[in-house]
Amino acid sequence: MDWLQLHPLSLYQGAAFPFALLFNYLCSMDSFSIHARYLFLLTGGHLLALAAMGSYAVLVFIPALCAVVLIYTLSPQEVHRCTFFFQMSWQTLCHLGLHYTEYYLQEAPSMRFCITLSSLMLLTQRVTSLSLDICERKVEAVSRDIRIKSSLSQQLHEALPYFSYLLFFPALLGGPLCSFKRFQAHVQGSSSLHPRYSFWSLTWRALQILGLECLKVALRRVVSAGAGLRNCQQLECIYVMWSTAGLFKLTYYSHWLLDDSLLHAAGFGSELGQSPGEEGYIPDADIWTLETTHRISLFTRKWNQSTARWLRRLIFQHGRAWPLLQTFAFSAWWHGLHPGQVFGFFCWAMMVEADYLIHTFANLFIRTWPVRLLYRTLTWAHTQLIIAYIMVAVEVRSLSSLWLLCNSYNSVFPMVYCVLLFLLARRKHKFN
Secondary structure (H helix, E strand, O other): OOHHHHHHHHHHHHHOHHHHHHHHHHHOOOOOOHHHHHHHHHHHHHHHHHHHHHHHHHHHHHHHHHHHHHHHHOOHHHHHHHHHHHHHHHHHHHHHHHHHHHHHOOOOOOHHHHHHHHHHHHHHHHHHHHHHHHHOOOOOOOOHHHHHHOOHHHHHHHHHHHHHHHHOHHHOOOOOOOOHHHHHHHHOOOOOOOOOOOHHHHHHHHHHHHHHHHHHHHHHHHHHHOOOOOOOOOOHHHHHHHHHHHHHHHHHHHHHHHHHHHHHHHOOOOOOOOOOOOOOOOOOOOHHHHHHOOOHHHHHHHOOHHHHHHHHHHOHHHOOOOHHHHHHHHHHHHHOOOHHHHHHHHHHHHHHHHHHHHHHHHHHHOOOHHHHHHHHHHHHHHHHHHHHHHHHHHHOOOHHHHHHHHOOHHHHHHHHHHHHHHHHHHHHHHHO
């Protein structure tokens, strides 16, 4: 998701906030039936999609409809493979349309189309999460015999939870991934047990968002007043890269907190519907860990946490050879395969692999606390600079900007980890 898209997305998320509070309030009333709850979420999703995307909303409605059709027509063993192939093919075609506009026509893409692509990426998460749940028997799909005997109205009634899950408005434009079982348990929960939003919790999130927005305004002035990657010289380029990446991170943090607040306002941030052994609700933004960790691998797990868990379940756990590289390669595909994304995610995979080896060997040889403190301080600074390098690489759109980044002093930081990866991998091989 391009950080430039996040500002209009935040406006639409903010506009949906009163409807999320209304939904949570209605769910506490016995007269608000389960069928009406599903319809409210689905109707809200359609209206929000039309408001944010305009005519491009059809690019989201079509794959959602096709996903439900595939779920109803295929066996549990086949549904994940087919829905995954269709959803990623559809999303890739839409991303190719963006490539055609940006790189061939040399035109700025429509903001509504960019928002549509962002929503499609989130829809892919929900579609594949649901299909995996069905394939793994965590969610029971309607049997074929029952489907054949059911009338059209009954089939539509049975398909309503799936449609509502794929298009429910609190998660249409952002937010941590919510599993279908958690979604269904919340919607079907008793009104007496239905979680209500916490006023103080939402107020605290609002204050955090306000603080991040103030920091973002101040940092944007610093970035705009200074030299860019084209005009910076030598060590100045390091400061330019760090401040630019800081602006990207503040934008993401603010948007993730708003998404999290919207889900909480609608009641989907509770532990209702959590199965035994299932990880609880985790927001995408763990700002303290992200800004204080000295390990790239931990940063990777905590950055956009629900997406990281989804990638781990979808790709990493099923990868037979080089699962880490497969995961980052798929992430680049899911994001759109822009040149900066391909380079950035490949670099990220190398850095995570190096991080594991570096800290494993360091823990063997560093014993005294002063040396360990010095080691943590240096690796923290190095981690932050490497992450800044990757983030700027992923966010830049033109090959010329990517070349300027790679040809600057900033490339020293990932190169140090690449050299250490090569040396430590050889040493590990000798030990084995």
